[in-house]
Amino acid sequence: ITKDYILEGEFTKNQENLIFYGGVGTGKTFLSTLIALNLMKKQGKRVKFYTAASIVNALLEANEKGDLGKFLNQIEKLDLLILDELGYIPLHKQGAELLFQVISMCYETKSIIVTTNLPFSQWNNVFGDPILTEAVIDRLIHHSHLIIFNGESHRYKDSISQR
Numbered sequence: 001i002t003k004d005y006i007l008e009g010e011f012t013k014n015q016e017n018l019i020f021y022g023g024v025g026t027g028k029t030f031l032s033t034l035i036a037l038n039l040m041k042k043q044g045k046r047v048k049f050y051t052a053a054s055i056v057n058a059l060l061e062a063n064e065k066g067d068l069g070k071f072l073n074q075i076e077k078l079d080l081l082i083l084d085e086l087g088y089i090p091l092h093k094q095g096a097e098l099l100f101q102v103i104s105m106c107y108e109t110k111s112i113i114v115t116t117n118l119p120f121s122q123w124n125n126v127f128g129d130p131i132l133t134e135a136v137i138d139r140l141i142h143h144s145h146l147i148i149f150n151g152e153s154h155r156y157k158d159s160i161s162q163r
Helices: 003-007 010-014 028-043 052-065 068-076 093-106 130-141 154-161
Strands: 017-022 047-051 080-086 111-116 144-149
Touching: 003 010, 003 028, 017 028, 017 130, 028 047, 028 080, 028 111, 047 052, 052 068, 052 080, 052 093, 068 093, 093 111, 093 130, 130 144
Parallel strands: 017 111, 017 144, 047 080, 080 111
Antiparallel strands: none
């Protein structure tokens, strides 16, 4: 996979996913945002960016109000869905199930970028159910590229250099 393939969003033409894995502050969110801006400005693609916590909260709220179908229809219209910070906060059962529903709905129909600092072996701590976790991982990694971000936190390096 090349830099241009990622930055120009070529992966979205084949409904491929990107999984950005690495430590805090290594540029996962920054690159996701850059890709989103490129796709929207240069190609007119429909992109939505959520933290994992914010999409789960939106799903729970829509479900409670009886608007889940409407919310899911908005997701269906996207070319790219970005789920940032998956793994920072464990999900409650209903939230995990709703997020699975979104991931399953997107499977093979649109691209997803996931940013995470957790290896797949620890995702059960997020979803709380080994079968659900396996199903989420299975759908995300099929047709995906795992990009590993190494190195120190850019924020940490910046704070040290300012002293």
